[in-house]
Amino acid sequence: MALSDKELKEISYLARINVKEESFSSLKKELEQILTLFEELNEADTSSVDAMSHPLDLSQPTRKDEVTEENKRDELLKNAPSVKSGLFIVPKVIDGEA
Amino acid sequence: MDLHKLSLKEQLEGLKKSEFTSVELTSHYLKRISKHDEKFNSFITVTEENALMQAKAADERYKKDKSLPLDGVPIAHKDIFCTKGVRTTCGSKMLSNFEAPYSSTVYTKLDEHGMVMLGKTNMDEFAMGSSNETSYFGPVSNPWDTEYVPGGSSGGSASCVSAELAPIATATDTGGSIRQPASLCGLTGIKPTYGRVSRYGMIAFASSLDQGGVVARSAEDAALILEGMSGHDPKDSTSLKLPSPDLTKNLKDSIQGMKIGLPKEFFEQDMPSYVEQSIQEAIETYKSLGAEIVEVSLKNINLSLPIYYIIAPAECSANLSRYDGVRYGYRCEDPKDIEDLYMRTREEGFGAEVKRRILIGTYALSAGFYDAYYLKAQKCRQLVANDFTNAFESVDVILSPTTPGTAFKAGEKSDDPTEMYLQDIFTIPANLAGLPGISIPCGEHGGLPLGMQLVGNSLQEDKLLQFAHSYQSNTDWHKKMPNI
Numbered sequence: 001m002a003l004s005d006k007e008l009k010e011i012s013y014l015a016r017i018n019v020k021e022e023s024f025s026s027l028k029k030e031l032e033q034i035l036t037l038f039e040e041l042n043e044a045d046t047s048s049v050d051a052m053s054h055p056l057d058l059s060q061p062t063r064k065d066e067v068t069e070e071n072k073r074d075e076l077l078k079n080a081p082s083v084k085s086g087l088f089i090v091p092k093v094i095d096g097e098a
Numbered sequence: 099m100d101l102h103k104l105s106l107k108e109q110l111e112g113l114k115k116s117e118f119t120s121v122e123l124t125s126h127y128l129k130r131i132s133k134h135d136e137k138f139n140s141f142i143t144v145t146e147e148n149a150l151m152q153a154k155a156a157d158e159r160y161k162k163d164k165s166l167p168l169d170g171v172p173i174a175h176k177d178i179f180c181t182k183g184v185r186t187t188c189g190s191k192m193l194s195n196f197e198a199p200y201s202s203t204v205y206t207k208l209d210e211h212g213m214v215m216l217g218k219t220n221m222d223e224f225a226m227g228s229s230n231e232t233s234y235f236g237p238v239s240n241p242w243d244t245e246y247v248p249g250g251s252s253g254g255s256a257s258c259v260s261a262e263l264a265p266i267a268t269a270t271d272t273g274g275s276i277r278q279p280a281s282l283c284g285l286t287g288i289k290p291t292y293g294r295v296s297r298y299g300m301i302a303f304a305s306s307l308d309q310g311g312v313v314a315r316s317a318e319d320a321a322l323i324l325e326g327m328s329g330h331d332p333k334d335s336t337s338l339k340l341p342s343p344d345l346t347k348n349l350k351d352s353i354q355g356m357k358i359g360l361p362k363e364f365f366e367q368d369m370p371s372y373v374e375q376s377i378q379e380a381i382e383t384y385k386s387l388g389a390e391i392v393e394v395s396l397k398n399i400n401l402s403l404p405i406y407y408i409i410a411p412a413e414c415s416a417n418l419s420r421y422d423g424v425r426y427g428y429r430c431e432d433p434k435d436i437e438d439l440y441m442r443t444r445e446e447g448f449g450a451e452v453k454r455r456i457l458i459g460t461y462a463l464s465a466g467f468y469d470a471y472y473l474k475a476q477k478c479r480q481l482v483a484n485d486f487t488n489a490f491e492s493v494d495v496i497l498s499p500t501t502p503g504t505a506f507k508a509g510e511k512s513d514d515p516t517e518m519y520l521q522d523i524f525t526i527p528a529n530l531a532g533l534p535g536i537s538i539p540c541g542e543h544g545g546l547p548l549g550m551q552l553v554g555n556s557l558q559e560d561k562l563l564q565f566a567h568s569y570q571s572n573t574d575w576h577k578k579m580p581n582i
Contacts, residue, residue: 001482004212007461008457010464011457011461011464012457013441013459014460014464015415015456015457015460016419016422016437016440016441016444017441017444017445017448017453017457018441018442018444018445019445019453019457020445024467024473027454027457030454030515031454031457031458031461032204033515033516034407034454034458034515034516035461037403037404037407037516038404038407038408038462038471039404040400040401040403040404041401041404041405041408041474041475041478044398044401044474044477044478045346046474046477046478046481049480049481049484050477050480050481051473051476051477051479051480052476052477052480053306053476053481054293054306054336054532055291055292055293055306055483055531055532055533055556056292056293056338056532056556057339058293058336060335061335061339063332072199075199076199076426077196077427079195079196079197079199079201079305079425079427080424080425080426081423081424081426081427081428081429082429087495088424088425090424090436090439091433091434091435091436091438091439092435092436093436
């Protein structure tokens with residue numbers, strides 16, 4: 001199972017993890033090794049089996065639609081890397097004239 | 099008095115009888131940590147002040163005759179469990195300054211039982227690793243020989259209990275992260291049935307596999323604490339709607355006439371002769387205790403490793419998308435735009451193994467590959483689970499080695515991810531099927547301990563502990579501790 005540089009770039013963008021060009025070849029080798037491991041599953045006959053979703057096959061529980069969380073805005077913002085006026089600060093997202 | 103030589107149960111009894119106070123017991127462990135942990139690096143954070151405060155409160159309750167079930171006994175928590183007021187790092191640069199605004203259910207329950215937290219233990223970054231070498235806070239060493247790894251990902255928990263710097267520690271297990279370090283450090287480690295222990299406030303790695311448990315010095319100690327941390331939690335939608343099980347009631351019952359299954363696929367594999375010999379001796383012990391040995395077949399078990407390395411990275415790539423440098427955690431310097439902020443924050447904040455798994459998972463879930471990888475793996479996972487269901491029609495527990503060998507040297511496997519993954523070959527199947535598993539010490543080789551694994555049917559933690567206790571009542575492998 002071979003990965004191209006283009007594929008690696010695409011995956012790294014989808015995962016939003018920057019990968020430096022100089023580590024491409026070693027990372028590709030490591031990922032290819034893992035992907036080769038996956039090929040062992042091709043031999044398994046799964047035509048008559050459903051995909052497993054929960055080990056004990058439970059359905060999703062529901063609860064009453066009630067507010068259970070209290071407002072912890074200040075406490076939550078304490079962990080944020082950049083805050084102003086009670087808001088998270090990030091670089092400008094939308095370009096264009098005002 | 100060497101208080102650390104008492105079992106957790108004896109410590110609890112001593113506190114009840116006022117033979118010593120919780121402040122004395124807690125101070126004793128804090129002194130040991132400050133004296134010895136430099137060698138092992140098993141703690142990321144030691145919460146000395148907090149611990150003494152909790153201990154004092156426990157002593158007050160004893161004085162007033164209002165003590166709680168586990169009052170005043172110290173415990174170390176894996177740094178994956180959120181603890182309000184104390185930072186929770188998950189072994190990552192990404193969370194190196196993170197202070198959770200709430201506590202995990204596991205911490206809260208044990209706190210409400212009166213347990214005293216000594217600190218937060220080191221671990222592989224985001225619980226991804228089998229050697230505790232991927233922690234941002236440095237590697238942990240094995241107290242039996244500091245040149246060797248303690249296993250992972252709960253390496254800090256195993257190391258500190260093995261060095262007797264804590265009587266017990268919480269841990270988590272996604273593919274073997276409780277049982278493998280327990281095996282390599284000569285401890286008893288139990289991963290309960292998926293859904294037994296709440297995952298609320300336990301930082302997510304692969305949500306359909308993650309499960310909390312403990313590493314302890316005996317099955318008896320493990321039973322006491324696991325009981326205290328189990329039970330339904332409405333805050334975790336996958337938590338089982340069952341009360342906390344009584345794990346001590348049947349602990350001392352005989353295993354006469356009960357059946358142990360040996361999966362032939364495991365025993366067909368090449369394993370070092372010392373592993374085979376230790377397991378054979380354990381089987382003989384069980385026979386002498388009246389257990390019947392039966393061969394079973396888990397014919398799809400060889401698919402476990404590839405299934406795991408699709409499902410776990412896929413789920414981790416989704417879970418770890420929350421670390422974006424916006425709301426909490428690490429953020430890169432001077433991002434030029436929002437994309438740059440995401441891309442560099444995640445490049446710099448995550449270590450190599452975590453990034454590798456996120457990339458693999460992203461690939462497996464990406465358009466065009468979902469059916470071939472994730473869906474196929476979930477189907478194969480059902481095949482493995484079916485094998486266990488069939489096997490448990492004729493046996494009570496399934497026995498195997500826990501690990502392919504004793505601990506390996508630090509650095510020995512860190513360059514080859516797939517070689518490292520083989521560490522979990524015996525432990526992964528129980529996670530895939532959601533079954534409880536325990537590792538108990540059963541031998542040694544070259545001065546390093548080795549464990550055997552017992553896997554039980556769903557919800558049968560009590561039976562696993564009964565089998566483990568029965569073995570430990572007739573052998574003394576679990577009593578051997580390293581000279582530190």
